[in-house]
Amino acid sequence: MQRQRRMWRRIIALAICTVILAAFGTNFTFAQDVTTPTMDDIAAVKTSIDTTWVFLTGFLVFFMQTGFALLETGLIRQTGAVNALLENFIDAGLTALVWWAVGFGIAFGADNGSGLFGTSYFFISAAQMSELYPGLTINLLTMFFFQFAFAATASTITTGAMAERTDFIGDLIYSALIAIFIYPVIAHWVWGSGWLFQQGFHDFAGSTVVHTVGGVLALVGAWMLGPRKGKVWGKIPPAHNLGFATLGTMILWFGWYGFNPGSTLGMGNPGLVGLVTLNTTLGAGAGAMVCMFFMYARTGKWDLAGALNGSLAGLVAITAPCAFVEPWAAILIGGVGGVLVVVAADLVEKAKIDDPVTAFAVHGANGIWGTIAIGIFAMPGFLFAGPYAAGGELAGQGGLIYGNAGLLVTQLIGSASTIIYCAVTGLLMFGLLKVINRLRVNSKADEIGIDVYEHGVSAWPDVLPVPSEDPLVKGAPSKAPAVGD
Numbered sequence: 001m002q003r004q005r006r007m008w009r010r011i012i013a014l015a016i017c018t019v020i021l022a023a024f025g026t027n028f029t030f031a032q033d034v035t036t037p038t039m040d041d042i043a044a045v046k047t048s049i050d051t052t053w054v055f056l057t058g059f060l061v062f063f064m065q066t067g068f069a070l071l072e073t074g075l076i077r078q079t080g081a082v083n084a085l086l087e088n089f090i091d092a093g094l095t096a097l098v099w100w101a102v103g104f105g106i107a108f109g110a111d112n113g114s115g116l117f118g119t120s121y122f123f124i125s126a127a128q129m130s131e132l133y134p135g136l137t138i139n140l141l142t143m144f145f146f147q148f149a150f151a152a153t154a155s156t157i158t159t160g161a162m163a164e165r166t167d168f169i170g171d172l173i174y175s176a177l178i179a180i181f182i183y184p185v186i187a188h189w190v191w192g193s194g195w196l197f198q199q200g201f202h203d204f205a206g207s208t209v210v211h212t213v214g215g216v217l218a219l220v221g222a223w224m225l226g227p228r229k230g231k232v233w234g235k236i237p238p239a240h241n242l243g244f245a246t247l248g249t250m251i252l253w254f255g256w257y258g259f260n261p262g263s264t265l266g267m268g269n270p271g272l273v274g275l276v277t278l279n280t281t282l283g284a285g286a287g288a289m290v291c292m293f294f295m296y297a298r299t300g301k302w303d304l305a306g307a308l309n310g311s312l313a314g315l316v317a318i319t320a321p322c323a324f325v326e327p328w329a330a331i332l333i334g335g336v337g338g339v340l341v342v343v344a345a346d347l348v349e350k351a352k353i354d355d356p357v358t359a360f361a362v363h364g365a366n367g368i369w370g371t372i373a374i375g376i377f378a379m380p381g382f383l384f385a386g387p388y389a390a391g392g393e394l395a396g397q398g399g400l401i402y403g404n405a406g407l408l409v410t411q412l413i414g415s416a417s418t419i420i421y422c423a424v425t426g427l428l429m430f431g432l433l434k435v436i437n438r439l440r441v442n443s444k445a446d447e448i449g450i451d452v453y454e455h456g457v458s459a460w461p462d463v464l465p466v467p468s469e470d471p472l473v474k475g476a477p478s479k480a481p482a483v484g485d
Helices: 002-024 029-033 039-075 078-108 140-161 168-191 195-199 207-225 242-259 270-299 304-319 327-350 359-377 406-435 444-448 450-455
Strands: none
Touching: 039 078, 039 140, 039 242, 078 140, 078 168, 078 450, 140 168, 140 207, 140 359, 168 195, 168 207, 168 406, 195 406, 207 304, 207 359, 207 406, 242 270, 242 304, 270 304, 270 327, 304 327, 304 359, 327 359, 359 406, 444 450
C-alpha cells in the first residue's frame, strides 16, 4: 500500500514538472504584443536603481555615527563615556534639522554667481519629492539624505578631540554652527560647483570636505578648551575599553563602503564602483599594517590602538583619490597614512594640545595628505570619474608622476583654503563660546567626572557609582542649613 502511494506521488510530481517545463518552454503568441520600452521607461529604471544604491550607501554612512560613538567612548576615560555617547547621538539629530533648514541649501543650492555658497533648497518640502537634482539621476530628497549623513560626520570628528571637558550646551551650539555655515560652505566650494570646483580641484568622497574640515576644527577646539585635568604631556591616558574602540573602528571601515563607493551617486559605471571599493579596501589594509609595524618598531609591542588608528588613517587618506588612482598607489597612500597618523599625534602632543582620540592626526593630517595625493598619483583620464569631477583645463590630466604639476598646485590651493577658512571660523566660533562661558564644562566636573556632573549617571554604576546627593552634581538638591548656621 505504501509502495503504491509513493509511486502515485512520483507520477504526480513528474506531471507537475512536465507542465511547468512546457509552460516555460512555450513561445506564447501574445508575447509579440509586448511594447518596446521607451527612453522614458529606461530612464525611470535607471533612476530607481541609482536611488536604491544611494539610499543603501547613505544608510551605511549614517551607521558610521555608531562607529564614531563606540570608538570615542572606548578611547576616553570611563568617567566621560555617557557624555561621549550622548554627544555623538544628539549631533546626528541636531544636524538633521539644521541641514534641512539651511545647510543643504548653502552646500548644494544654486550658486549666486560668487562661487562661495548656494542660495536655494532651504527648508525642502514634500512638493520637491519628484524633482531630480541637477545633473544626476536621483531626486532632490535622496541627495539631501545622502549628504546629511556626510554633514553629521564633520561635527562628530570635532567632538572626539574635545571629549570629557566640553559644556554640553556648547556642544549643541558648535555642532549646529558647523552644519549651518562651516561645513556647507566648503561642500559648496568643492561639490556644489563653487570656486574650487571651477578651478579643477578634486575630492571624490571627502578627504577635504569632511575630514580636513572636521580635523582642523577639532584641533582648534581642543587647543582653546585646554587639557583635561591631570593630563601628563607625553603620556597618553590608556583607553578604558579597547573592545568598544575595536568594534567602533570595524563599523567605521564597514561604513566607508558607503562613504566612498556611494559617492558615485549611481550604478551607471560599475567599473568605477569596483575601483573605488578596491582602493578603499587596500588603503585601509595598508594603513593598519604599516602603523602596527611602525608602532612595534617604536615600542616593541603589538599595539591594537595603533592598528585601529592606522586603518582609519588609510581610509581617510584614500577617500579623496579613491576614484583617480591605481591600486598600487592606493596601498602607498594608505601606508603613508599609517605613519603620518603617529607622527602627527606626536606633534599635537608636543604642542600641548590634548586630543584624546587623535582626531586631528587621523582626520586632519590624513585628509590633507589624501587631497595632495591626487595631485601626485592621479591617472591621466581618470579625473572625469564621478559626479563631482571638476572640469576645466585640468580635466583628464594626470598627477605629478605623469608629468603634470598643475594639478598638484590646484590641490594645494584647495587644501590651504579649506584649512584657513576652518581655522578662522573655528577660532571665532569657539572664542564666542568661551566668552559666554559655554566652551568648557564647570571645573566641578573635573573633580567628579563629566558624566556625573552633566548627566547624573554612570555608564557602569556597579563599578563607578553615582553619588546620591553630591552637591557638586549639576542640579543636585541642596541641603537646608541647620538652625543657627
